[in-house]
Amino acid sequence: MTIPAIDSLTDRVVLLTGVTGDIGATYLSAFTRAGAHVVATDLPNAEDAGQRLVADATAAGPGRAVFVGCDITDGEGVQRAVDTATKEFGGLHSVVNNAAIYRTLGGKRPLVELTEADWDLVLRVNVIGTWQVIKAAAPVLAASGQGRIVNIASVVSRNGAPGFAHYVASKAAVEGLTRSAARELGVSGTTVNSVSPGLVDDGATRELNTDEYLAMAARARAIPRAMVPEDLVGAVLWLSGPASGFVTGQTLVVDGGGVFV
Numbered sequence: 166m167t168i169p170a171i172d173s174l175t176d177r178v179v180l181l182t183g184v185t186g187d188i189g190a191t192y193l194s195a196f197t198r199a200g201a202h203v204v205a206t207d208l209p210n211a212e213d214a215g216q217r218l219v220a221d222a223t224a225a226g227p228g229r230a231v232f233v234g235c236d237i238t239d240g241e242g243v244q245r246a247v248d249t250a251t252k253e254f255g256g257l258h259s260v261v262n263n264a265a266i267y268r269t270l271g272g273k274r275p276l277v278e279l280t281e282a283d284w285d286l287v288l289r290v291n292v293i294g295t296w297q298v299i300k301a302a303a304p305v306l307a308a309s310g311q312g313r314i315v316n317i318a319s320v321v322s323r324n325g326a327p328g329f330a331h332y333v334a335s336k337a338a339v340e341g342l343t344r345s346a347a348r349e350l351g352v353s354g355t356t357v358n359s360v361s362p363g364l365v366d367d368g369a370t371r372e373l374n375t376d377e378y379l380a381m382a383a384r385a386r387a388i389p390r391a392m393v394p395e396d397l398v399g400a401v402l403w404l405s406g407p408a409s410g411f412v413t414g415q416t417l418v419v420d421g422g423g424v425f426v
Contacts, residue, residue, distance in 0.1 A: 175200035178254040183264030185214045187367035191394035197228035202254045209234030237294030247301045257305040259313040259405040266290040268369040273328025291335035312355030315404045320424045347414030356413035363420025366391040387422025
């Protein structure tokens, strides 16, 4: 057996959702710099931002990127994104399910104040949307013989962050979906794992949390500093590439040692 290089992403084709946020944009840039070709998606109303990001990522290369406006709760839109990977790049090797409802939650609220509509929206996007992408991508990943799916979970499912009960529950469900999908898709050689970030100091987080809360989170880590999007790149790229081919059904916590599993 040939041992794959850890950074061997040259010419791999990646479907990346939720690209226009700070974290998604960081993943996009990292993938193209590593030589991967990326179908980058976000909501159709983010078309302008998405096109700018893929142009910048392609210019930085050597990988190329294209943007597809896609709501992950829309099965037809998701299928169009998967089909674009085949049309533009000849197939699909990896999926990174990064899209989620977070920034627009509207602030922290006690669980007794949440409504059914709040729950429906969060679960529809964070769980059912993630499933929609896996469902559409699975046959094409299987055809590659080296499929990789990386779902983005969160450490909140372990520490039970107050004020976000519906979000916490949705990310716990993403971990469960990861394990179930790993069992079902492993026969085709496709691995399914999740990355569980800690509190990332980015624009979305700062809209929902105070400076004091961010500082407290940083002090609680074994590496006591703010977490930035770039801290996630190594884990996501590794799980998306050939070197992680015998790792599946796992959740990798990336939070500087705030939570040990």
